[in-house]
Amino acid sequence: xxxxxxxxPKRWKPRWVLITGSSQGLGKSLAFACAREGFSLIxxxxxxxxxxxxxQEITNQYQVSVHTIMADLSTPEGVDTLWQxxxxxxxxxxxxINNAGRGLFGCFExxxxxxxxxxLYLNMESLTLLCHRFGPKMMExxxxxxxxxxxxxxxxxxYFSVYSATKSYVLHFSRALAREWKHKxxxxxxxxxGYMRTGFDTNAAIENSSYLxxxxxxxxxxxxxxxxxxxxxxxxxxxxxxxxxxxxxxxFLGLVPVSLRSLIxxxxxxRFAEKTS
Ligand SMILES: NC(=O)c1ccc[n+]([C@@H]2O[C@H](COP(=O)([O-])OP(=O)(O)OC[C@H]3O[C@@H](n4cnc5c(N)ncnc54)[C@H](OP(=O)(O)O)[C@@H]3O)[C@@H](O)[C@H]2O)c1
Numbered sequence: 001x002x003x004x005x006x007x008x009p010k011r012w013k014p015r016w017v018l019i020t021g022s023s024q025g026l027g028k029s030l031a032f033a034c035a036r037e038g039f040s041l042i043x044x045x046x047x048x049x050x051x052x053x054x055x056q057e058i059t060n061q062y063q064v065s066v067h068t069i070m071a072d073l074s075t076p077e078g079v080d081t082l083w084q085x086x087x088x089x090x091x092x093x094x095x096x097i098n099n100a101g102r103g104l105f106g107c108f109e110x111x112x113x114x115x116x117x118x119x120l121y122l123n124m125e126s127l128t129l130l131c132h133r134f135g136p137k138m139m140e141x142x143x144x145x146x147x148x149x150x151x152x153x154x155x156x157x158x159y160f161s162v163y164s165a166t167k168s169y170v171l172h173f174s175r176a177l178a179r180e181w182k183h184k185x186x187x188x189x190x191x192x193x194g195y196m197r198t199g200f201d202t203n204a205a206i207e208n209s210s211y212l213x214x215x216x217x218x219x220x221x222x223x224x225x226x227x228x229x230x231x232x233x234x235x236x237x238x239x240x241x242x243x244x245x246x247x248x249x250x251x252f253l254g255l256v257p258v259s260l261r262s263l264i265x266x267x268x269x270x271r272f273a274e275k276t277s
Contacts, residue, residue, distance in 0.1 A: 007142070007183075007185055008142045008185070008187075008236075009142070012142055014034075014039050014093075014094035014095045014143075014144070014234075015039065015040060015094055016039070016040050016041070016042060016091055016092065016093045016094055016095075017031075017034045017039045017040070017041055017042070017093060017094065017095040017096075017097065018041075018042040018044065018082070018086075018093035018095070018096045018097065018134075019031050019034070019041065019042070019043055019044065019097040019099055020044045020045070020071075020073060020082075020097065020098055020099050020100035020126075020130070021044070021045055021073075021099045021100030021101065022041075022043040022044065022045055022051070022054065022099065023043070023045035023046075023047050023050040023051050023054060024045075024050065024198065024199050025196070025198030025199050025200065025222055026099055026148065026193065026196060026198060026222040026225060026226060027043075027045070027097070027099040027100065028054055028222075029222040029223045029225065029226035029227075030097055030099065030226045030229070030230070031043055031054065031058060032058065032223070032226070033223075033226040033227050033229075033230045034095075034230065035058045035061070035062040035064045035066075036062060037230070038062070038063075038064060039064065039095070040064045040065040040066065041055075041058065041064060041065070041066045041067070042066075042067045042068075042069060042085075042086075042091065042093060043055060043066060043067070043068045043069070044068070044069045044070075044071050044073075044082055044100070045070070045071070045100065046070060046071070046072050047070075048068065048070040051068040051069075051070070052068055054068075055067075055068050067085075067089070067091070069081060069082060069085050073100050073121075073122050073126040074117075074118040074119075074121045074122040074126070075121065076121075076125075078126055079126050079129045079130055079133065082130065083133050083134070086134075092134075092137050092138065092141070093134065093138065093143065094138070094141055094142075094143050094144070095143065095144045095145075095146065095233070096130060096131075096134050096138065096143065096144075096145045096146070097146040097148070098126075098127040098130055098131070098145070098146065098147045098148060099146075099148045100122060100126070101122060101123045101127075101148060101166075101167075102118070102119055102122060102123070102163075102200075102203045102204060103119075103160060103163040103200055103203065103204030103206075104116065104119050104160070104162055104163055104204055104205060105159055105160055105163075105204045105205060105206045105211075105272075105273065106159060106205065106273050107159065107273055107274075108159075108161050108162070111162070115205075116162055119162060119163065119166065120162070120166065123163070123166035123167070123169075123170065124166050124169050124170070127147055127170060127173075128173065131145055131147070131173075131177060131188070135177075135181070135186060138186050139181075139184050139185045139186045140185070141185075142185050142186065142187075143185075143186050143187075144186070144187045144188075144189060144233060144234075144236060145177075145186065145187070145188045145189070146188075146189045146190075146191055146233055147170050147173070147174045147188070147189070147190050147191070148170070148190075148191045148193070149167045149168075149170040149171040149174070149190050149191065149192045150163075150164075150167040150192060150193060150194070151192055151193065151194040151241075151246065151249065151250065151253075152164040152167055152265075153167030153168040153169075153170060153171045153192065154168070154171070154192075154250060154253050154254075154261070155253065155258075155261045155262060155265050156168075156258065156261070156262040156265075157262070157265045157269070158262065158265055158266040158269060158270070158273075159266075159269045159270070159272075159273035160265075160269070163204070170190065171190055171192065171239075174188050174189070174190035174238075175190065175238065175239070178190075178238045187236040187238075188238070189232075189233055189236065189237060189238060189239075189240055190238065190239050190240065191229050191233070191240045191242070192239060192240065192241050192242070192246070192250065193220070193225050193241075193242040193246070194218070194220065194242060194246050194249070195215050195218045195219040195220065196219050196220050196221070196222045196225055196242075197216055197219035197220070197221060197222065198219075198222050201215055206272075208272040208273075210271075210272060211269075211272035220242060220243070224243075225242045225243075228242060228243060229242065
């Protein structure tokens, strides 16, 4: 489904793209894909020195401006840091990519409360508040907001129960907001990748070597995902899967009852979760 509103100029081109979680993984790949198109960047994550290195790598290759912002988006201050920076610099993103996110794998009862809190805040609250803060400003310039969900958002996934629920939230929230804002000069897209070979497994506390083997063999290269997604983002597609295969998989999942999706996920993941717990 395309959300291009008739008021958006045909030659609309973003100048600034703000990407959260761009020090590595998919966020970094999206940063390179945007730089290749000539878009200037605002990169945000917690590790400033890594962001600086990414910025250097990009400016060595492309003639774009890159700013970096250190912000921990698992805290309320993180959102404010990004907002205040843009306000101070008077640089407003034309595209905001809410990519920062983390997973948490294992038996729910063993997951530390602190990690659950961080996960919920980062994956849902920060993303929601960034849409709320930046959305009205971005309406002035026909902006695009991209929220990164996951294929597990389509499956209530045992041992990834909280993570999959947060990604389901991102999917539903983005769809709803896309519709609500359809004629307000702003588009909302939801990028829904499957497994990618990034730092995700390490950050999700996955140590089981058999699981890591499976996820790495199934995982896509994040550069390929970014290159596939960017043209679709610029076309303002509401839901963007990471490949044609993923689109078919999502369609197929839609035909399978939710309880069966969840049962199959449990059968697949149980052995890995029980070994790691
Ligand atoms: N990899 C997969 O298989 C997969 C599949 C589907 C969806 N996704 C989603 O894709 C997105 C990107 O994940 P990835 O695979 O690229 O993972 P990744 O390699 O772990 O990268 C995560 C990025 O988010 C940043 N980040 C983490 N916690 C943060 C915080 N509290 N505040 C600000 N930034 C933070 C990290 O930078 P710092 O550590 O420097 O803060 C890093 O740049 C996530 O939303 C994830 O849920 C991943």
